[in-house]
Amino acid sequence: MAITPLIAVDEGTTPKISITLTDETGTLIPDASINEVKVRIDDYNTEVEIRAWATASPSDSIVTVWFTEAETAILDDTQVMELKEVTVRAQYATSKYATSARHVQIDNLKFYDVT
Numbered sequence: 585m586a587i588t589p590l591i592a593v594d595e596g597t598t599p600k601i602s603i604t605l606t607d608e609t610g611t612l613i614p615d616a617s618i619n620e621v622k623v624r625i626d627d628y629n630t631e632v633e634i635r636a637w638a639t640a641s642p643s644d645s646i647v648t649v650w651f652t653e654a655e656t657a658i659l660d661d662t663q664v665m666e667l668k669e670v671t672v673r674a675q676y677a678t679s680k681y682a683t684s685a686r687h688v689q690i691d692n693l694k695f696y697d698v699t
Contacts, residue, residue, distance in 0.1 A: 589687045589689035590687060590688060591689070592688075592689035593651075593688065593689070593690060594656075594690075594691050595656050595690050596653050596656055597651075597656055599650075599651050599688065600650045600651070602646050602648050603646065603672045604645055604646050605618070605645045605672070605682055605684070606682060607680070608682075612645040613645055613676050615643065615644065617677050618674055619675045619678070620639070620674070621639065622637045622674075623635070623637070623638055623672050624636065624637045624638070624670070625651070625655055625670050625671075626668070626669045627666060627667075628669045632659060635655060637673075640672070649670055656668070658692045661692060664692055665689050666689075667687045670687070671684070
């Protein structure tokens with residue numbers, strides 16, 4: 585299965601993505617029902633951890649994730665681009681969990697003419 589990135593950005597930038605929290609039926613999970621939200625970023629191909637699990641705060645059932653400059657660094661400079669996987673895990677309604685992953689394409693500027 586091919587991965588379609590949510591966005592494509594240049595290395596060293598600080599993009600943000602938003603992930604909507606839904607339950608198994610696709611219904612929005614209200615903020616009041618959410619006990620905890622954690623976010624993690626990994627390099628998709630190598631599975632190298634870029635950001636360890638960290639607490640996040642949803643707003644209107646949406647988690648916004650900002651990348652740092654270091655998190656959009658290219659790990660293998662022989663690659664034209666790399667995919668970073670952002671995983672969000674929410675615990676809600678005491679013992680239920682919702683997990684969602686999105687992908688961000690990081691373009692290696694070494695391969696682009698920026699004149």
